[in-house]
Amino acid sequence: MIWLTWRQFRGQALVALAALAALTIFLVVLGLRIRGTYDANVGCTGCSADSGAQLLKDKYFNVLLLLGFLIILVPAVLGAFWGAPLIARELETGTHRLVWNQSVTRTRWLAVKLSFVTLAALAFAGLLSLLFTWAASPYDRALNDRFDPLFFPTRNLAPLGYAVFAVVAGITIGLLIKRTVIAMAVTLAAFAAMQILMPTVLRQHLQPVVHESVAFVAADSHGLGLNQKGQVSIPGYDVPGAWVLTANPLLLDADGRQPPEATVKPCFTGEPGQAKQCLEALNLHSELSYQPADRYWTFQWLESGVYLLLALLLAGYAFWRIPRGLS
Known part of the structure; x- marks a missing residue:
């Protein structure tokens, strides 16, 4: 099953590796430039921290904002293009019957597919988040505004929770809808809804105000x-x-x-x-x-935990349903 899953998934994985390599080069160059600007205007002896921070903001705010939107978009893309088609495509074309007529049980079939793709998404989002957090760290240190709603979800742990949730949600939605394109659209909508609901309604209540x-x-x-x-x-x-x-x-x-x-x-x-x-x-x-x-790191852990808990519940539902609701 692992070999079969890799064979089905390798095209998407190779595209992701190429994209990650290109982003790595860009983020390393950007991070070195931000560090150079920081050392020359904020970290130097006699420099004004306020004017240096403003210079960093003027110079790098837009590029970091655009990259932040990309970091948020990545889990949505992984959920829609990795998660949603994974089961829905096989159910839609009927190829799942070939596997189920062999020695592989439905539960094992789902477990291997879900684990393989979810771990791949976690690794991809984790490496991207690590690189972006490193590149933007001098900017964040100078501006001292890590709770900014435009930046909080793009650094450290949060993107990992988003990626796991998006992929598991895509797999579960595909299992229920059994139509690839519709499952992809519903996955994107579900992820977008969570990204709106979390910062506007839920996040501030994760800890007492x-x-x-x-x-x-x-x-x-x-x-x-x-x-x-x-x-x-x-x-x-x-x-x-x-x-x-x-x-x-x-x-x-x-x-x-x-x-x-x-x-x-x-x-x-x-x-x-x-x-x-x-x-x-x-x-x-x-x-x-x-x-x-x-409380910054507390919020990072709590928000990631909320998304991981939702992913666990969705995965549990998928494992409960697959032996019962599919023929």
Whole structure:
């Protein structure tokens, strides 16, 4: 069975190896360039960390963003083109009957196919994630924003969980639908749904949210806003390295109330920097909800675990169904 599975799968595997070789060369060159820019503008003696980080962002944000989309796309492609056709193609053409009439049981047939392709996808996604994480590490260290929703799912462990889930989901969907093209489309839709659901609904609840009263510090704010109600908001207010969940927090006084408009409005008559200093002198604070920076690896493990658990449940269902629901 292993030899037969390899014979059926080798064309896809060779294409994947060629793509991985090309991406490896590109990511190694990119990683060396990012390191050169980091050493010259951030890690050097007397360099300004803030200006160096901004330079890295200006120079490499777009390319890292595009590569991040590719990292996310890879599990979807593996699930649709490796997982979905693996069983659906044989059921659609009827070639599975030849194997089942031999000494190979249905369960063993499914176990070998599922294990072989899932391990191949895990290895491919793991190597790609390792290379990309290495290449982007100076950028991530300078920007200190690993929870960014555009970057969190593209580094370290998360892509491995996505790949395993996508492939097992594709195999299970193919087993149920028995039509290759439809199974591929449904697999892509299921993966896309999970990629939307996880960051928008589930991820922030994987750990209890921290609620904290934070004193307003002019140096930590990236902007100010004064609405028609006289409320002062601070868009982009940041806790270094953390995932801030409160959008545009409002400034409050010591009693937790909105300060009178007559108190804060005079601060907005000068330059933005003077406005921040003026508001800081009023001893205002904001109520923030966030996930601390030191939970990054916890979230990586938990999110990967969620996808692996879903993959395990899908695989269990496939093994339960195949002796019962197919003729």
